[in-house]
Amino acid sequence: MQHLTHPEIFTQPKPDLTVGFLLMNHFTLVSVAGLVESLRFAADESFFSRQIFCRWQWMTCDNQPVTASCGLPVAPTADLDFSQSWDYFVVAGGLLEDTRQSPPWLLQDLRELHARGVPIITLCSGAFVAGNAGLLDGRQCAIHFTTRDEFRLRFPKAIPVIDKTYIKDGGIITCPGGTGIDLAADIIREHCGLVRSQKVLKYLLVEEPAAPVRKPQRNVSEPDVYENELVSKVIEFMKHHLDSPTPLSEVAQFAGVTFRQLNLIFAKCTGYSAAVYWRRMRLEQARKLMADSSNSLNAIASATGFADASHLIDWFRKQYGETPGSFRKRRRDVERLINE
Template sequence: MKFSSTYEIPSIEDREVDATVKPDLRVGFILMNQFTLVPVAGLVDSLRFAADRSFRSQQIFCKWDWMTCHDQPVTASCGMPVSPTKPLSVIGEYDYVVLAGGLLSETRNPPVWLLDLLRELHQAGTQIIALCSGSFVLGQAGLLDGRRCAVHFTIREEFIQRFPLAEVLTDKSYVDDDGIFTCPGGTAIDLASNLISRHCGTVRAQKGLEYLLVEDEEIQRQTPADKPRVTELHVYKNDMVERAISYMRSHMDAPDSLAAVAQSIGTNERQLHRAFISCTNESPARYWRRLRLDYARQLLMNTNKHVTQIAYATGFSDASHFILWFRKQFGETPNSFRKRRHEIEKLINTGH
């Protein structure tokens, strides 16, 4: 990688933390030729500051790789040459794959194999982020049909002409519609902050904002003891589903029934189930449980609450029920999740 030493992945010898540590957030960058540097730099620097407790640029809590379309060096639109650090092999390896576009001459007519790869990624459940004109590639792959997307105002007319089935927004810094993110450019730091907050906790999101001198009053007002925000970035074009999700968010600590959810929005359970399956590919019960578990993980990261307290705060009937579902969702118990994070931070602090 030829950005600078700041962006280099530390060698194995330089890593002082056990390489078997499971990261909270894994991101793969696919850099297209003539990509725009600023949003890529803003996103990866935010990850870098969230990746360890100090400022050593160690990839512990967050990990990322650099790839290119043909495993060959590419040149950013500013003229900076960049070499990949890993071959383009991304299925199942990342939570997010970032497609970094730039000059339209490189993204108007992407190769067919790249379109197939993006469809396969989406089908496999990997969330995709298109930076700058990367949205043209997603549009060509058909992944923006019927979805909202954020594009730069200078390319709005051409984008609408090419992809009339997409709902174009030019007043958003980014949009996430069912796991397809579009970011028109800028620094992408606000997008990074939301992703880090969800996966690594608000403290790590705030760390990057402070170091990058970015003001985010909502995040900076919070302390580790404050109630973490429930980050759910998806946007659904169904008023019933949106209102149901709003009810779920505001009743995280209440073991309400789905009948209560349906009644609150003036429908019945059968219609609610159909709407959720159509929009989210999940039943309302599973969706609500996932919201609760994501919230519980944030409480584990950002507070010292006992597991039993967290179980009740997230609407579970008891700690055993909570532990069972947490393990099914995240592959470990709440105590092991918290212990692992504490051990890593202690290891970083002592420099061993």
């Protein structure tokens, strides 16, 4: 569970991906290890294990060491701090006696973290902590088959699923256990690009099946799956028309509702208006193109439905707090540091 650090990384700009791990006592080691080892391979070139592209911290509820379910003691690397701007916050559970009941302050902090828009990942029985916080009400969640009956009794408003490696719904990502590598690879693909995601799978000796026998798991970078058929239909339309400046009035007509009805339904199901949801999808696609290609900003703007480079730069800055130029420069600086 140890990771190597070098003093120089702390002088570098914000990495592509930051993750805070809250380790509950008697957490399951394998899912945490699969997730963090994937981050380690994506964080640096070769096997240097420097936290450059990705950074993470270990935290516990009382800032004291905890013991994994296998008996391995782990000391935190930072005090528990919910105020940081994590890209993801992980609640790593394990044995149920340590997650059935959670302190009220922890539940309140998780609710506030979710309200701020920070995605929360639950590993193993960490879903019970999120359930106690009311964050799974009305949402699909992936849980371990051995806990399904108790989970249903405790959280009747949640929708438990036992045949998925992970599920993303409403800003909560539930992973029932296992290695967590599928989840990690998709997160890395979204934030660090396809090449680094493929590197993780290669180094961990995991092959992406060419012809899966079942429907593949959605990536975390893809839109949430919603129970509302109309919303799902419109999201599919949006996903296949990211380069189109189609007016939303025409999208509403395609869906068979008025513009006002479309926004009301989207706000209820996703928390965003249809326009904001579509723009966020297009910005995510633009950021992927910036990370994985050397295309000009004008070309990327055209491919993602923005009027021109200036239009894209304006919205990119509002969404991510930096310009596309600084985003690309940061990645070049990191590459240069790696190659020194």
